[in-house]
Amino acid sequence: MxxxxxxxxxxxxxxxxxxxxxxxxxxxxxxxxxxxxxxxxxxxxxxxxxxxxxxxERKKKIIEKYGNPYEYIVKQPLTDWVTINWNQKAFDFYNNTNGKGYTLPSGLNLPEAYRDKYTKAVSYMDGIIHYTTDKMALKRDFNITMAAFWSIVADVIKAEKVGLPPNETRLKEKIKAYKAQGFPVLIEQYRFGNDNSKKVKDQQAEDTLMHLIALDNKHDDVVISQAYNMWALENGRKTITPQAVGYRRRENYHEVIIAREGKAAAYNKYNKQIKQARPTAPLIYVNSDDNVLDLYFTETTYKDGRKNVNRYYRPVMYVVVDNYNDYPLGYAIGETVTIELIKQAYRNAMAHIVELTGDAYLWHQIKSDKWSIDPALKGDLATFLKMGGESTFFTASVAQSKYIERVFSHPLHKILKMYPNYSGANITARGANARPNAEALQKRSANFPDKKHAPAVIEMTINQMRHAQMPGTDLTRQEYWLKGFHESEISQKKRLSVERKIEILGAKHQLRDPRESLRLQPAGLNFQLNNIKYSFDIPAKYFPECVNKKVDVYYDPADMSQVLVTDHSGIRFVTGQYVLQPSAVADMQEGDGHRLHERKEEKKAITQKMVDYVTSRDERLQRAEIDAQSILQAGVLVKAINHKAQKQIGGYEEQYDDVQIEHKARPKAPKITQSIYDEM
Known part of the structure; x- marks a missing residue:
């Protein structure tokens, strides 16, 4: 005023x-x-x-709050002083600014209402101290006696609702304590740190109660209170009610959740999350995970001549998702998750990338579960995943870092709900107690599709997800993914050759009999896979040296047109299936003539190579003036003479017999001037 x-x-x-x-x-x-x-x-x-x-009416309300305004205005200088000289240091202390102020015993900060209340009280005590120590200021601003000032102070404290005692004696005591102890003197410890009202107030009693609450049996509050009260009576403590147990459980659940629900639940509910930005382009970061499909199928089995029908069979689906826009790149289904199922899902993903883009492009980073990965990351699956780029793994049972979990929740179930064999239909409850309506499921179970139809149903589901509208755009997820792919250089950076694609994602052909082996034969590379016979061509350059050599074959199950052949040493090539040559001229089509000509030329080159071996060898013998034929015509040769002849053919003298001697330039073999028969 x-x-x-x-x-x-x-x-x-x-x-x-x-x-x-x-x-x-x-x-x-x-x-x-x-x-x-x-x-x-x-x-x-x-x-x-x-x-x-x-x-x-308005004046009446003003008088109720401030008193007579004409009298209150005399008190205004104190309020004005406080407004101008608001104690910022007190505010920082009660606010715990920069972690340098007061904190509650629990480690938390003071509630804001108490922070402001105490700061206001300190500022008014500063004003009172100012006017009671500076009499010139008191005379200038109030022009009253000190006794009158204390009376005014009481009225101001009441009108402004300052958290100080209006009684002069008690107020002076509070100001004296404030001068001695500083800001902490105003904190009402009983509100925050005093436990006089608690029935469970010593550490042993607290630990006993919290241990009972933390038991993984998850007893209800009544049982826990009864157990605690038995202990309390035996140990001289006060008994408590089930309501007190419930309050303690709710307020301190972060202390017991690990024991009651496990580390994963505690991590997901109470641990700090690290928020991440979505990948900026396709193929730079993919997730993969398994999901027990929420669809029921009919499974028929026979045992001991009896037919058994299970109408609630659910297959396992393993999915590879591009985190760029939650696009399902590939999938595989099976009875359970195996290493081969995971590999098949990634092969399916690569086949889909080839289908979309026309070429094989590799992802930059994989993140998957570590359930089947050995700690040293050197096993079969770890090696398989690492070949595709950087590999990281989810923390066990923790969904926070899985973009793929969002795909398995709303988008997937939105489609599955349309199927009559959806296992989550007709939910009778929500949350943790959600369960299917058993009666409704039983009525529909007779019409559940056979498990042989599961691949077709899942393929249809994946395609629906791929062609669903991308939120916030007028494009489907597939169109949005392709647009991002074509606009990004990094997405197209890891383009794979056919050889590299098969090496990374291919499956090794396993023979039924481990004692057998695949060999390069003049008739080609021939083997049988899934009861289908295959014959692949062998490049001419490997003839005749590599005929009958053992090799391994790697193939892409989605594309058997080409395979990778290697002995992991010098032989390594990608080849296509052998195209039979028509024997009848009337059966020949365009390209057959050119192919026949090339094959004949290859045969000529291979024949010439074998002729060249003989010619080269004979020329070397002639230059050495050695008649190898005459050596054999003698029938049975003396071992020493035969040995000497072989050394002469090889161009060595006696002094080079020791293999430890450093090889020098070979001297020319001495000319044979007499028949070897003379030495026999």
Missing amino acids: KYNELNNLCLEYHELVPGLMSVENYNKSRQRGTITVYGYGGLGREVLIDYESLSD
């Missing part, structure tokens, strides 16, 4: 609105002219409301 230039008693805007008059009523009264207002406000300008222009 203050007097304006016309010497009229006025209330400041904040003293009237909104505490004693609503903003809406104030604006209407001002527009109608039923109250007198000085100033327009805004940009720091002052607004004053003439006290005498207010209605009697």
